[in-house]
Amino acid sequence: MDIHVSHVNKSFDRKLIINDITFTIPSGEICCLLGPSGSGKTTLIRLMIGAIAADQGTIHFENTQMPSIEMLKKIGFMPQHNALYDDLSAEANLKFFGGLHRLGKHRLERRIEDVLEMVELTEHRSRLVKKFSNGMKKRLSLAAAILHSPSVLFLDEPTVGIDPVLRRKVWEQFQAFKRAGTTIIVSTHVMDEVNECDRAALIYNGSLIEYDALPALLEKTENGRVEELFFMASSKKEGDLK
């Protein structure tokens, strides 16, 4: 499902947080929103999934304008801070989220088996979430986001606080979702992760400073390193002030 973001603005407390962002994410690709802390990545994701309304501009999934209740069924969202119930087991959490998506009893049971296996938590299904490590919580949060087999998956800093081995596993999982046709939007400030993506949107102070397929983006730098684009953007801004 293509996602079209067109001239979107959003302010909080009269401060412009998202500044006239326009871009299209092609169906079936992994698109990374890359930017320093506070640059507006989470806000952009919240705008795209329809959790908050834009002050100006439009967001379409194919031809459907967001927010749309119908589209919500096709969206999976893994928030930056886990939205899990600590006093419930992993399985009970998934049953709760499955209920929100109104999955029928049999489909839900099957999907719970599938997703627990995918994130390698089958043997921990009965444990209370409060006894989980941070990495286990991240994986359960991912399982909850994919329970209803969404066609578009939004992942807000999914690998923060998890070790490199698990990070690699999680990325292998994302690549498998992509092969199955899922469009993935992932926010990160880890420059390395951009190499896993088909294209990247570089967000700086609420503006889209670059957006392109990865090889084309890397070609714009002198040494093939993505962070250089941010240095270029920040020096341009400082230059503007002089």
Ligand SMILES: Nc1ncnc2c1ncn2[C@@H]1O[C@H](COP(=O)(O)OP(=O)(O)OP(=O)(O)O)[C@@H](O)[C@H]1O
């Ligand atoms: N509901 C809100 N009310 C007021 N300000 C907000 C709100 N949500 C976000 N902001 C502000 O908008 C800016 C962008 O925040 P956002 O969370 O989108 O950045 P981010 O790039 O996702 O950062 P991080 O990488 O640290 O998660 C920040 O200055 C933040 O304080």
